[in-house]
């Protein structure tokens with residue numbers, strides 16, 4: 650579904666990002682993954698190469714919260730592959746802090762990675778996509794961007810902003826044949842969920858009509874569809890992939 654395409658996936662070293670990188674490679678894309686540490690980037694690349702040595706996968710660890718650092722990496726990707734067809738803004742962090750204890754700096758950090766980094770990567774890629782006749786930007790939002798959540802207010806606030814960027818950029822960039830969509834996962838089994846207590850997760854499962862938590866592959870499948878030409882008339886959409894969870 651992605652033969653000949655070049656994709657960049659942020660937060661591609663594990664969880665949803667890693668599953669997305671793997672899915673894109675299985676479908677013929679060349680993928681450049683971005684992570685927070687060189688070691689985790691190298692580990693992810695080695696793991697993928699051990700699955701299939703023919704996969705064209707590389708990576709780096711720029712500071713996503715700094716536009717200059719992001720631009721440097723994207724220039725390198727363009728020199729290496731000549732184009733970027735797909736950008737998946739997936740890196741993100743969560744927090745469950747109550748407002749009474751929420752530190753100003755923690756609020757800033759979550760907005761920096763979950764929102765500013767999405768802006769920076771989108772800002773860095775759009776000129777290349779326009780020059781190349783189009784492209785696809787996909788963002789990882791969250792179920793909480795629709796309902797909020799009863800703690801950790803910075804996280805839903807950041808994902809509401811991701812939806813705002815998605816819908817606005819879709820409208821701004823449609824004329825340049827750049828589609829912009831988001832996937833809003835429900836609770837998904839990744840490292841991010843490690844710190845969420847069972848007392849929070851169990852009631853969530855009870856509220857999921859499909860009766861289970863999502864897997865990273867569930868989300869990667871949605872990204873594959875939206876990245877592919879099968880979604881060529883879809884832009885500005887926040888696609889819920891949450892088993893119809895409503896909590």
Ligand code: NAD
Pocket residue numbers: 659660661662663664665666683684685686689713739740741742743762789790791792833834835836837838839840841842
């Ligand atoms: P994860 O913790 O398993 O992976 C996070 C990824 O982000 C890692 O690859 C990590 O290297 C990268 N990352 C973290 N900090 C970074 C930084 N400062 N710079 C660059 N990269 C950084 O998380 P996940 O569950 O796979 O989450 C991926 C995305 O999915 C996030 O945007 C998250 O908000 C969203 N999401 C997750 C769930 C869930 O239940 N797991 C639900 C809804 C949305």
